[in-house]
Amino acid sequence: MxxxxxxxxxxxxxxxxxxxxxxxxxxxxxxxxxxxxxxxxxxxxxxxxxxxxxxxxxxxxxxxxxxxxxxxxxxxxxxxxxxxxxxxxxxxxxxxxxxxxxxxxxxxxxxxxxxxxxxxxxxxxxxxxxxxxxxxxxxxxxxxPYLTVSRKLIHATDQPSPTGLDDIDGASIALPTGSASRFWLERVIAQDNTIRLDVVEEQDKLAILEGIRHGDIDYALALSHIALLAHKLSDEVAIGPIVGPPVALAxxxxxxxxxxxxxxxxxxxxxxxxxxxxxxxxxxxxxxxxRLDESLSRRFLQDLDTHARPYLPTFRRAGKRYEIDWRLLASVGYQESKWQPDAVSHQGAYGLMQIVLPTARDLGLTNPANPTANIMAGAKYIAQLRDLVPEQATEPDRTYLALAAYNVGIGHLRDALELTSRQGGDPTQWADVRERLPQLSDPAIYREMRYGYAHGNETVNYVENIRAFHDLMIWVATRKDLLxxxxxxxxxxxxxxxxxxx
Structure with missing residues (x-):
């Protein structure tokens, strides 16, 4: 190999x-x-x-x-x-x-x-x-219990994918110090003498993941939500099968x-x-x-360190002026243009925040190619859209709905809000509106709506990607601030x- x-x-x-x-x-x-x-x-x-x-x-x-x-x-x-x-x-x-x-x-x-x-x-x-x-x-x-998850085996991508614990006999398996998985695994090994594992406890999950990456640890037990995040962010970590019964967190x-x-x-x-x-x-x-694509999440982390730096001060100023988390604005910029100030879409949107010319005129943006002006105009537009969202919506749902309007247009968002209400959902909650947006591409639905057809699935992916990028930026910034x-x-x-x- x-x-x-x-x-x-x-x-x-x-x-x-x-x-x-x-x-x-x-x-x-x-x-x-x-x-x-x-x-x-x-x-x-x-x-x-x-x-x-x-x-x-x-x-x-x-x-x-x-x-x-x-x-x-x-x-x-x-x-x-x-x-x-x-x-x-x-x-x-x-x-x-x-x-x-x-x-x-x-x-x-x-x-x-x-x-x-x-x-x-x-x-x-x-x-x-x-x-x-x-x-x-x-x-x-x-x-x-407030959340039920599962235990999963994770391993390096160049390791064979197991079918279960009995498929990794003799291997080392790591888990966090003091976790409930330790006691569960001890009971399993005691009850089944055909399963022989070298159990390794590590102080934190980072040490486990580093051990997998460097080949020091063969396999690890991780709760499913942690396994998912690790796989999304590193192409050297693969997710194996579920092992054992569901796990309730409390x-x-x-x-x-x-x-x-x-x-x-x-x-x-x-x-x-x-x-x-x-x-x-x-x-x-x-x-x-x-929903976040693995390759996109990994590319985002690379680009954050190589492409974002020149624009971060402007995102900070724009966030302060329009009372929007600057990292959310930066995430919008990445979703729109991958932080490319000269980007032009096939629909005629320009610049880092991909603003179409009619909207640029309304915002007073005379030079869409100027990244500073483009970022400030994009932040202003999001703030305006946020004011058009039903006032009953609270944060962060209010901003998520404004981001949907940024992508699909305020008219189509209003159709989605109306559809949500018709179907018994809460139009102030992004999770409820997210379920209805894809229906705007269904002829049986959009023909009855005021603004007609819309690519609702694309809008859902758009907002969810921004939410994920935003969280990634917070975690990266937290680590860098700490160290x-x-x-x-x-x-x-x-x-x-x-x-x-x-």
Whole structure:
């Protein structure tokens, strides 16, 4: 088999792509994370006694802060100066809002550390993509499951693709330290003596992926959403089969505490399911990556480092002027032109933001070939379209709907909003409108609509790509900020700080 290429194109994507997915401020952890120095049994007694005197819910409300242990990972929690990101961030923020308190995010280095923070009462709960784990139920209570995923084998693309665990007998298999998959795998091996595996635990997921890339690790167990992201961002990581039963993710509470806070969490998730809030949040953080083409995501990360730099200051200015996240504007520019200022479409759209001449005239854009002017005009247009979206729509759905109008036109978007209402959907939610946009190419539908035929599928892909690019930019920027110039680690937004609800 020919040796792997080692040029810049082979290591750049894993460095800024997969690295942006999983790397975290290890130096900060080492400086700030200190284990409890009291014996665990005495600590547990103290914790239990404190909740007898004052129930956990009352303690949280008296403190005015919900303390949450979490991990820095895509889809979980990404600290960001503009707006932190992640499903756990959104969920815990809404839960804290229900309690009438702020949130303090305590970032921990490992899954095991998240559990210990709960056990030692340094936090009120752990929200870190943790799987419901029977092996830990004597010490912890799990909240209601909010997401069901699967375990998948991942491996280097030059490794043979297995059919299951029994197909990799004798190989090494890696998994994150302290994960529920470790205990599940131990039970499987104990019950089936034909499966012989060298189980390797690694501190973080980045080390696992690097081990796969360099051939140090044969296979790894990863939850399906993490496996998908890793494959999207590195052509050296392949996804193998599902192994084992489905895995339910849930928040973790101390078994030494009373159940007052847990009871509120149960009601919170029951209501979030009934009003589709939970479905919308899961969609917001996962759906765009399911649609994103692998080659496009990898090319984006390469171009971000090579083509975007001259235009980033302008995107920042435009974002500040029109109150739009500048990284979202940059993502629009990439989707439109791949950051090529001289791009011209077959429909007559010009420049980096691909503005057609009639719209350029309305915006006062006299020189579409000027990248600065083109970017500013594109941002202005998105802001105008955002004002035309129904005022009941809130962010980020308001901006997603404006992006759809940027692509398909405000008339066709209004048709899609009307169609959504007719069919019982919510026209203020992008997820509902996204389901109806493709119907605008169906003769049985578009002939009844005011503005007629539209390439609705293309518009859906357009918006979803921008959403994915936006998240990728946030993760890459987060990694670079954490490691920039080897400066001493600094507290990150949301770390050991009170924050308002998202």
């Amino acid at each position: 020919p040796p792997r290429q080692r040029g810049i194109g082979r290591w750049l994507i894993p460095l800024i792509g997969v690295g942006a997915l999983f790397a975290a401020p290890l130096g900060w952890w080492i400086q700030t994370w200190t284990p409890a120095d009291r014996p665990a049994r005495l600590a547990a007694i103290d914790v239990a006694e404190s909740f007898k005197r004052n129930p956990q819910l009352e303690q949280v409300r008296d403190r005015g802060v919900l303390r949450v242990a979490t991990l820095i990972e895509p889809t979980l929690y990404i600290p960001d100066s503009y707006r932190p990101q992640g499903l756990e961030y959104d969920l815990t923020g809404r839960f804290a809002e229900r309690l009438g308190v702020d949130v303090e995010y305590v970032v921990v280095p490992t899954i095991e550390a998240a559990y210990e923070a709960v056990a030692d009462n340094r936090v009120d709960l752990a929200a870190a993509g943790l799987a419901i784990d029977p092996a830990r139920m004597q010490r912890f209570r799990f909240g209601p 928040w973790v509470f101390s078994r030494h505490a009373d159940e007052s806070l847990l009871r509120v969490a149960r009601r919170f998730f029951a209501e979030a399911r009934s009003d589709r809030q939970l479905k919308m949040l899961v969609d917001r953080h996962y759906a765009q990556f399911e 920039a110039d080897r400066q001493p680690p600094q507290p990150l937004p949301g770390m050991a700080m009170k924050t308002g609800s998202p």
